[in-house]
Amino acid sequence: MTRPNAKRRPLGAILACGVLALSACVPTAPEVQKRTAPLPIVTTLEAPPSATPGSCWGKETTPPETRTVIEPVLVQPAQLSASGEVISPPIYRRAPQEYVVKPAVQRWFETPCPAEMTPEYISSVQRALAARGFYQGGPSGEMDTRTRRAIRKYQAPQGLDSETLSLAAARTLGLAPALLPQDETAPEG
Structure with missing residues (x-):
């Protein structure tokens, strides 16, 4: 027997409200942090003695x-x-x-400075590594694990086992200006 004045609520609406209320109690998944490459060392704090002021450096430590x-x-x-x-x-x-x-050996190497490592530059690095068969995938503009592995694979035969891009490797990839020999007879000014 039903009462004529009673309002009937659809069962679906009641269940939806219950699910919505319960979903607010469920903790959200923790945010996953991406592993980043060690930041280059800028000469203001730590660098080799012969470092040019304003240049950026990385350090590779070979374990003993x-x-x-x-x-x-x-x-x-x-x-x-x-x-x-x-x-x-x-x-x-x-x-x-x-x-x-x-014994352990520390080796300094010059790197592109953090200000130069823009998404566009990183995409260029990824394209250059892909053209040489070291990077798989499209350019993302992010210095992700795949990019760091490709950098390491590219630099290792050149004697640098590091996932931080060296300035010498950037030059051989065509992504940094080449060093020109200095002409000692050129006029100053």
Whole structure:
């Protein structure tokens, strides 16, 4: 039996309101942060001694080369009596000892400054790397993981194992002005 004055609400509307209310209680997914390449070092703080003022630098650190050798390590020295007679012999255990064969090496390299690393410039880097077979995909203008990997693959045969673009690599890609030899006989002024 239904009452004539009672208002009927559609079931769908009631469910929609409930779902909407519950969705407000659900926490949002955490924001994912993109991993970025280490920023170039500007000469105002840290750079090699011969750095030109206003230039930007990156630093590649090669880890030390070590060798692990298992050697005996004295745990307890020999126990001697007052007359110098050995009461108990020394106790040794074998333990790994790490030796540095080749120390860590820091190598400075000049980089394009952050102001130059615009989305247009990064897109040019991506296109130049793609033309040489190091970058897959279209130019995005973002210094993403794929771009940094391509930079590393391009620079590694040239002796720089870094995902930060060096100025020398930018020059070989045709993206930075070439260095001209300075003419010592040219007039100053």
